Each structure stands twice: as C-alpha cells, then as structure tokens.
Amino acid sequence: MPIAFSQGFTPHPKISYASAAPTGVASEAEYLEIGLQAPVDPEALRAALDAALSPGLDVLDAVIADGGSLPDRIQASHWHIELPEIDPAVLRAAVDAFTAAEEVLVERMTKQGRRTFDARAAVMSIDVLASTPTPSGAAAVPCAILELVVRQVTPSVRPDDVLSGLRVVADLEPPVSPRVTRLAQGTLTAQGAIVDPLDADRDGAAIVGH
Amino acid sequence: MSAPSTTPRAAATNSVWPRLEPLLPQVSKPIQYVGGELGAVVKDWDAATVRWALMYPDAYEVGLPNQGVQILYEVLNELPDTLAERTYAVWPDLENLMRTHGVPQFTVDAHRPVRDFDVFGISFSTELGYTNLLTAIDLAGIPLLAADRTDADPVIVAGGHAAFNPEPIADFIDAAVLGDGEEAVLEITAIVREWKAEGSPGGRDELLLRLARTESVYVPRFYDVDYLPDGRIQRVVPNRADVPFRVHKRTTMDLDAWPYPKKPLVPLAETVHERYAVEIFRGCTRGCRFCQAGMITRPVRERSITTVGQMVREGLEFSGFSEVGLLSLSSADHSEIGDMCSGLAEQYEGTNVSLSLPSTRVDAFNIDLAQELSRNGRRTGLTFAPEGGSERIRKVINKMVSKEDLIRTVVTAYTNGWRQVKLYFMCGLPTETDADVLEIADMAHEVIKAGRAATGSKDIRCTVSIGGFVPKPHTPFQWAPMERPEVIDHRLKILKQAINSDRSLGRAIGYRYHDGEPSLIEGLLSRGDRRVGSVIRRVWENGGRFDGWSEHFSYQRWVDAAAETLPAFGVDLDWYTTRQRDELEVLPWDHLDSGLDKDWLWQDWQDSLSEFEQDDCRWTPCFDCGVCPSMDTEIQIGPTGKKLLPLTPIKGLKTPTA
Numbered sequence: 001m002p003i004a005f006s007q008g009f010t011p012h013p014k015i016s017y018a019s020a021a022p023t024g025v026a027s028e029a030e031y032l033e034i035g036l037q038a039p040v041d042p043e044a045l046r047a048a049l050d051a052a053l054s055p056g057l058d059v060l061d062a063v064i065a066d067g068g069s070l071p072d073r074i075q076a077s078h079w080h081i082e083l084p085e086i087d088p089a090v091l092r093a094a095v096d097a098f099t100a101a102e103e104v105l106v107e108r109m110t111k112q113g114r115r116t117f118d119a120r121a122a123v124m125s126i127d128v129l130a131s132t133p134t135p136s137g138a139a140a141v142p143c144a145i146l147e148l149v150v151r152q153v154t155p156s157v158r159p160d161d162v163l164s165g166l167r168v169v170a171d172l173e174p175p176v177s178p179r180v181t182r183l184a185q186g187t188l189t190a191q192g193a194i195v196d197p198l199d200a201d202r203d204g205a206a207i208v209g210h
Numbered sequence: 211m212s213a214p215s216t217t218p219r220a221a222a223t224n225s226v227w228p229r230l231e232p233l234l235p236q237v238s239k240p241i242q243y244v245g246g247e248l249g250a251v252v253k254d255w256d257a258a259t260v261r262w263a264l265m266y267p268d269a270y271e272v273g274l275p276n277q278g279v280q281i282l283y284e285v286l287n288e289l290p291d292t293l294a295e296r297t298y299a300v301w302p303d304l305e306n307l308m309r310t311h312g313v314p315q316f317t318v319d320a321h322r323p324v325r326d327f328d329v330f331g332i333s334f335s336t337e338l339g340y341t342n343l344l345t346a347i348d349l350a351g352i353p354l355l356a357a358d359r360t361d362a363d364p365v366i367v368a369g370g371h372a373a374f375n376p377e378p379i380a381d382f383i384d385a386a387v388l389g390d391g392e393e394a395v396l397e398i399t400a401i402v403r404e405w406k407a408e409g410s411p412g413g414r415d416e417l418l419l420r421l422a423r424t425e426s427v428y429v430p431r432f433y434d435v436d437y438l439p440d441g442r443i444q445r446v447v448p449n450r451a452d453v454p455f456r457v458h459k460r461t462t463m464d465l466d467a468w469p470y471p472k473k474p475l476v477p478l479a480e481t482v483h484e485r486y487a488v489e490i491f492r493g494c495t496r497g498c499r500f501c502q503a504g505m506i507t508r509p510v511r512e513r514s515i516t517t518v519g520q521m522v523r524e525g526l527e528f529s530g531f532s533e534v535g536l537l538s539l540s541s542a543d544h545s546e547i548g549d550m551c552s553g554l555a556e557q558y559e560g561t562n563v564s565l566s567l568p569s570t571r572v573d574a575f576n577i578d579l580a581q582e583l584s585r586n587g588r589r590t591g592l593t594f595a596p597e598g599g600s601e602r603i604r605k606v607i608n609k610m611v612s613k614e615d616l617i618r619t620v621v622t623a624y625t626n627g628w629r630q631v632k633l634y635f636m637c638g639l640p641t642e643t644d645a646d647v648l649e650i651a652d653m654a655h656e657v658i659k660a661g662r663a664a665t666g667s668k669d670i671r672c673t674v675s676i677g678g679f680v681p682k683p684h685t686p687f688q689w690a691p692m693e694r695p696e697v698i699d700h701r702l703k704i705l706k707q708a709i710n711s712d713r714s715l716g717r718a719i720g721y722r723y724h725d726g727e728p729s730l731i732e733g734l735l736s737r738g739d740r741r742v743g744s745v746i747r748r749v750w751e752n753g754g755r756f757d758g759w760s761e762h763f764s765y766q767r768w769v770d771a772a773a774e775t776l777p778a779f780g781v782d783l784d785w786y787t788t789r790q791r792d793e794l795e796v797l798p799w800d801h802l803d804s805g806l807d808k809d810w811l812w813q814d815w816q817d818s819l820s821e822f823e824q825d826d827c828r829w830t831p832c833f834d835c836g837v838c839p840s841m842d843t844e845i846q847i848g849p850t851g852k853k854l855l856p857l858t859p860i861k862g863l864k865t866p867t868a
Contacts, residue, residue: 011562052248052530054246177235177236
C-alpha cells in the first residue's frame with residue numbers, strides 16, 4: 001500500500017495507534033491512523049491489511065478520516081475481565097469498596113519510572129456480571145467477571161490498574177492471570193454510551209465541504 | 211454492549227497453546243512465542259506424512275531472520291505430504307515457567323510439541339548454540355543422549371556450518387548433514403516417507419542406517435573413536451558393515467533453480483534484521499585462511515542477475531520489506547555486480563526501498579557500488595575488512611591488500627561524502643605479535659590524517675572493530691594454536707593506548723572489541739571431539755544458556771566444567787585450544803569430507819607460515835584445493851550479459867496470498 005513516510009534521515013511509515021491495549025490483553029476494538037501518499041479505496045485497503053496480518057488480528061473496517069484526530073475521539077474504553085478461581089461474591093464486595101472510595105491510589109512502572117496515580121476517578125462504571133460462558137473459551141472453572149468502563153485520562157487507567165485498586169481496597173489477589181478483553185472504545189455520548197470513533201467519518205461523508 | 215464477536219483462534223491438533231497462553235503475560239516479549247507471521251505456514255497434522263520441526267538455537271529475534279531455516283522451511287512446506295514448523299530457543303524466564311507447568315518445547319507455527327515430529331532439524335551457524343540445543347531437547351521431553359532415545363522420539367539432525375565438526379555434540383544428535391540443505395532435506399524426507407510407508411521396519415536404528423547409507427548424512431553412533439595414550443585420536447572407524455568411511459558434504463548446484471526464500475517471513479516482533487535478503491552467490495575462493503565459510507562452501511556458484519532481480523521484486527511484493535540485502539561471502543566479486551547494483555538502484559529510485567551490500571572488499575570498486583546503492587539518499591555504512599593490522603599478518607591470513615590501497619580506498623569514501631567508515635580486524639591470528647596489532651593504530655591514524663587532508667574537514671571518523679580469531683575445522687588454520695585470552699586482552703589494551711596516543715586523531719577513532727575469553731571457548735567447541743560433549747553437558751547442567759550473549763555467557767562456568775570433566779580423559783582446555791597440532795594428527799573431523807584435500811590445507815598452512823599468498827581461482831587457474839574433482843562440482847559464474855529492465859509500477863494494492 002502506498003504508505004506515507006516521515007521526512008528525515010530515517011523515514012518512518014506514518015502510523016499512529018490510539019490508546020493501544022496493553023501487551024497480554026485481548027481486544028475487539030483497536031484503532032489506528034495511517035498516512036497515505038495517494039487515495040486508496042478503504043475496503044481494498046482493509047482487505048490488503050487483513051490478508052497480511054496474523055490469524056486473530058482482523059482488520060474490520062477502514063474509513064477516510066475527514067476531520068478530528070483519532071486520539072480526540074477515544075474518550076472511553078469498555079473492558080471485560082475474567083477472574084478465574086475467584087468467587088463472584090468476593091469480587092462484588094471488593095468492587096463495592098472500590099466504588100465507595102473517593103480515590104484509590106495505585107502504582108505502576110511507566111516509561112518515566114514508577115508512578116502513583118488515582119485509579120478511581122476515571123472509572124465510569126464497574127459491574128460484577130453473572131458468570132457466563134467465557135469468551136476466551138477457557139475451561140469452565142469458577143470465574144468472576146468484571147465489566148468496566150474507563151474514561152481516557154493521562155496517565156491512562158488500564159484494567160490492571162483497576163485490579164491493583166481492588167487489591168488496595170480489598171486485598172483481592174487473583175490466583176491466576178486475569179483474562180482481559182477490550183470490548184469497545186470510542187467517543188462518549190452525553191448518556192455515557194461509547195460510540196464507534198469511525199462513525200463520525202461514516203456520517204461525515206454526507207457533510208459536504210466542512 | 212455485546213459480548214466479544216470473533217471466535218477465539220482454533221487450536222491446532224496437539225497444540226500446547228491452551229497451556230502456553232496463560233504463561234505468556236508473565237514473560238518478556240511474549241510476541242516472540244505467538245507465531246502467525248506473514249509467510250508462516252500451518253498445515254493439517256494428520257494429512258502430513260513427514261513432519262519436521264526446524265530450530266535456530268537462539269532467541270527468536272536472532273533466529274527468525276536466519277536464511278537457512280527460512281529456505282528449508284519453505285522447501286519442505288512446498289511438498290504436499292510434508293509439514294515443517296519452526297521453533298526457537300526460549301528465554302530463561304519462559305523456560306522456568308514451562309518446567310513448572312509442564313509445557314514442552316513447542317513450535318511457534320501451531321504450538322505443537324517438538325517431540326511429536328519425525329525429524330527435529332537444528333541449524334548451527336555457531337558452536338555457541340550448543341547449550342541451547344540441550345535446553346530444547348530436554349524441554350521437548352526427549353532424552354538428552356541419542357543412545358537413550360526410542361521410536362517415540364524424533365530424529366535429531368544438525369546442519370549449518372558448525373555441523374562440519376559435530377563431534378562435540380555427537381552424543382546429543384542422531385545425525386548431521388554437511389553442506390547445502392535444500393536437496394539434503396528432500397532426500398531425508400524421502401527416506402523417512404518410504405520407511406514410514408513400509409511400517410517403520412527396524413525402528414529408529416534402521417532409519418538411521420538408511421540415512422547413513424546415503425554417504426551424505428553422518429550418524430555418529432555408527433562410528434567408533436579410538437584414542438592414543440597421549441589423548442590424541444588414533445582413528446575413527448565405522449562400526450556397521452555398510453556405512454561409509456567418510457561422509458561427504460552436499461553441494462546445491464545451479465542456484466537459479468533454487469530461488470528461495472520466495473515468501474520470506476515477516477516478523478511481528480523486532481528482530482536483528484528486517485529485510486529481504488537474497489544470496490547473490492554461494493561459496494568464495496578468495497582463500498582467506500581463517501574463513502571457514504569460504505573453505506567449506508566451495509565452489510563459487512552465482513545466482514544470475516535476472517534471478518536476483520526477480521527474487522527481489524517478488525520478495526518485496528510479498529513481504530513489504532523496505533530493505534534489501536544482497537548477501538554472499540564477498541558480494542562485490544559477483545561477475546555482474548555492477549549491473550545488478552545499478553539496475554536495482556534504478557528500479558527502486560524514488561521509493562523507500564533501500565539496498566545494501568556487505569562490503570568487505572577493500573577497494574574503490576566497493577565505493578562505486580555503495581554509491582549506486584545510495585541513490586535514494588540513504589547512505590548505508592561502509593565497512594572495510596583488512597582483517598590484519600600489518601602487511602605481514604595479512605600475508606599470513608591471505609588477505610591481500612596493501613596499506614596504501616586501504617588508505618586510498620577509505621579516503622575515496624570520505625571524498626565521496628561518507629563521514630564514517632568502519633574497519634574490521636582480528637586479534638589473535640597465528641604468528642601475531644604485539645607489533646602486528648599496534649599497526650592497526652598507525653593505519654587508523656593515517657586514515658584520519660589523509661581523510662582530513664583530502665576533505666579539508668575534521669568531521670570524519672572511523673571505527674576500528676576487532677574480533678577474536680577462532681581457528682576452525684576444514685581451514686588451513688585447523689592446526690594452529692590459539693593465543694591465550696590474557697595475551698589477547700593485553701594486545702587490545704595496548705592498541706587502545708596507541709590509538710589514543712595522539713589525542714586529536716584518537717578522538718576521531720571509535721574502538722570496539724570483544725574480550726579474549728569467549729573466543730577461547732568457541733575454539734574449544736569448534737575443534738573439539740566427542741569428549742568435549744561432557745563439558746557442554748556440565749555447563750548446561752550448571753545453567754549455561756545463550757552463550758552467544760555476553761550477558762549470559764560465563765567464562766568461569768566453562769573453565770570449571772572443563773576442569774571437572776576433561777582430566778578424566780587425560781586432556782584439558784589448553785590441549786584443545788592453545789596446542790599446535792602436527793601434520794599427522796588425526797583430527798576429529800577427518801572422516802567428514804568438505805572436499806578440501808587435507809594435503810592442500812597443510813600446504814596452505816605452511817605457505818601461511820612462510821607468508822606466501824594464494825590467488826583466487828575465480829580469476830586465476832585452479833590451485834588444486836580438491837573440492838571440484840572430489841565433489842564433482844565446478845565454478846558457476848557469469849556474466850550472462852543480461853541487464854535488469856525497469857519495473858512496471860504495480861497498480862492497486864497488493865494483497866498477500868498464503
């Protein structure tokens with residue numbers, strides 16, 4: 001594909017990822033922007049990228065970005081967290097303690113070193129779900145499930161930060177690695193719903209000359 | 211909000227993925243274990259008759275770009291009834307977790323246990339991968355010793371340059387293949403296929419016997435090694451009726467008929483080389499006496515300019531790489547290199563494709579080529595390899611370049627706009643003295659002085675890079691004593707002082723080197739015999755892993771293991787490394803035939819000691835090294851007279867097909 005390159009001695013392809021999911025986390029909703037040298041049919045681009053990527057990395061849709069940067073459209077993220085071998089009642093109690101707190105300080109190593117920040121304020125909703133068949137297809141063991149909607153802030157609050165928060169407020173220690181899936185991310189409506197960030201450009205096609 | 215829409219990826223038959231996946235969040239760079247790269251192949255297990263696991267015994271980031279493995283992977287997977295998957299050395303963090311959770315060594319393609327395969331092929335570019343071989347065998351659940359294996363275990367086959375003396379790992383491998391792999395893997399596949407179709411008569415022993423009878427697969431168990439009271443080898447003889455006394459290397463002729471890789475692997479993780487590499491020729495007859503690769507890959511076989519052009523075009527279209535490496539042992543020697551470089555430079559002018567040529571030849575022609583290749587404005591580095599500091603030592607190693615030529619060449623590079631060149635040398639060469647090494651400093655000083663005078667600028671630099679010399683089997687230096695690490699380290703130290711003795715010039719000279727200790731161990735492994743296997747095993751048991759990585763390599767661990775195991779055989783570390791061999795000594799690899807005539811090698815070693823140079827048979831008459839007549843091969847070179855035509859721009863998007 002005719003990807004655009006940055007200027008300079010070592011040109012880099014123009015690709016930017018908005019709010020990429022952390023390593024080890026599944027996702028159903030990742031977005032990236034690509035700069036091109038020439039116009040390309042978005043569907044042809046989607047198909048070419050999809051064919052080149054690994055099984056499980058599916059390119060679902062591409063639109064021409066007409067205005068507004070992608071990072072500006074990523075305002076919140078919806079996460080699904082499976083916690084195998086945790087009793088849902090225990091999780092519920094921990095979540096209650098978390099929600100009751102004004103502020104939950106957690107620590108994480110970032111590129112700038114160890115940082116302490118609040119994991120509570122960015123959390124818009126946090127719910128314990130009744131156990132359902134697990135999306136990851138793992139064998140049926142007792143499993144508590146958490147659904148989480150987090151606002152995009154700086155530093156970003158990730159699912160592992162919220163889990164750290166549950167440890168801080170309620171000593172919740174998952175005995176095995178949690179399985180985290182991002183279900184959606186995008187623009188927040190006034191009602192708190194998350195809208196596909198590409199929608200603006202799908203509709204935008206009708207708005208001529210803005 | 212709906213539940214996740216896509217189905218999780220279906221695990222392949224016998225996949226360990228469900229057990230591996232939960233471990234991955236706990237290890238560094240988990241993406242290296244995931245597979246699924248563009249170019250990767252996953253075939254139906256049950257539909258395949260012959261199944262190969264191919265390993266490069268280093269980390270994924272080093273192993274994935276390896277040409278040998280990529281070529282064999284593609285050649286094997288093109289066979290309808292054959293399946294090949296890749297496996298790499300896992301880092302200690304994952305190794306520990308795999309042991310705790312009972313996850314075996316797996317392939318990255320479909321995450322199948324290595325033990326389930328028929329053949330486990332391992333490519334050794336360097337002997338420092340031997341400990342990683344043991345880790346992989348052990349993690350796979352395969353008995354470490356070949357003698358303890360059963361019909362349930364794969365046949366472990368070593369290949370690559372180090373396989374020209376596989377004796378140190380003879381206890382751990384079932385077989386070794388010398389030379390080019392393309393046809394060898396097909397022949398082995400055919401033998402395994404036939405043996406399985408017959409119902410695997412005679413089990414493992416029969417299969418190994420059939421492989422040995424080809425005379426090009428070495429099966430160590432069918433040979434007994436007898437030793438003299440002083441520790442030297444008395445003889446190596448077959449212990450079975452119809453296995454050959456000598457095993458011969460394979461040579462793939464007509465490289466145009468083997469244009470691999472066609473579908474290069476494109477890694478998702480960062481690797482050491484991210485480029486489409488095409489071998490423009492195989493073999494080298496420059497006759498540098500330290501160079502095992504040049505000796506064991508004879509004769510020279512060129513790929514034609516048109517095949518190279520086609521491979522580059524199709525390889526780039528398939529992979530999307532933006533870098534092309536035109537590889538060989540001395541790329542500027544290709545008979546059509548000028549047209550090849552200008553043709554490719556023209557074809558890719560104005561694109562983001564960059565072309566590179568490993569440049570070791572020390573002459574102005576090299577700069578012309580580099581100039582062509584940098585048309586896109588991107589200058590790749592220029593490296594010249596005089597290898598030896600003094601004219602005398604360069605005669606010893608047969609690297610014919612005068613000091614004046616070298617300085618003139620580097621100055622030409624500076625005047626053509628290069629601000630930085632790299633000069634590569636070796637330390638510890640046979641007959642070397644402190645004075646030979648100190649001349650490197652003079653040379654670097656003169657290069658900078660002449661460069662400043664020619665350009666009128668102080669903004670020029672050179673980097674002096676020094677590697678440790680390791681004598682290798684099948685070279686004229688196979689008899690040579692190694693220098694002790696303390697002596698090497700002392701020479702490196704006084705060289706540094708000499709470079710910096712002039713502060714103005716010293717500031718313009720970068721200095722990189724390796725300590726002498728790892729080279730000594732590489733020397734033990736490269737010229738070792740079967741008794742060295744006990745050292746490798748002890749080092750591995752004591753935690754030795756990734757010996758090619760300075761942060762993992764422990765000299766002391768090797769010294770201790772050698773001291774614990776070798777005295778029982780009446781030998782020691784020095785005996786293998788710093789001892790000079792005499793003409794009549796039976797060398798551990800004498801029964802392995804690289805085509806080189808041992809008498810010729812000895813004569814070349816004597817010529818080396820009397821500082822007598824040997825020409826290149828590419829341009830001068832045959833000097834009877836022995837390879838062509840004994841292997842029934844011949845030099846294959848151009849020029850074909852053909853040129854590369856301009857490319858028609860590709861219309862539309864290129865969608866890769868598996």
